[in-house]
Amino acid sequence: MNRRTRIRITLASAVPTLLTLPVLCLLAAVGVAPWAVLLALPVALAVQAAVTFSRMHRMP
Numbered sequence: 001m002n003r004r005t006r007i008r009i010t011l012a013s014a015v016p017t018l019l020t021l022p023v024l025c026l027l028a029a030v031g032v033a034p035w036a037v038l039l040a041l042p043v044a045l046a047v048q049a050a051v052t053f054s055r056m057h058r059m060p
Contacts, residue, residue, distance in 0.1 A: 006056040013052045014045055 021041065027033035 001056060006053055009056055010049050010053045014049055017041070017045055017048060 021038075024033060024038055024041065028035050028038055
């Protein structure tokens with residue numbers, strides 16, 4: 001699998017996590033969720049993308 005395809009699959013797998021951003025912003029604004037959760041979101045996305053990208057490299 002070429003690099004471009006792997007990058008597209010990696011980005012597509014991160015979309016559901018990005019969709020939680022407005023919900024987390026709303027919960028943090030209301031006071032239900034701590035603001036630290038929003039700061040952890042970029043870290044979670046980076047880890048998810050790295051794992052997905054590395055697993056795609058192993059596939060035949």
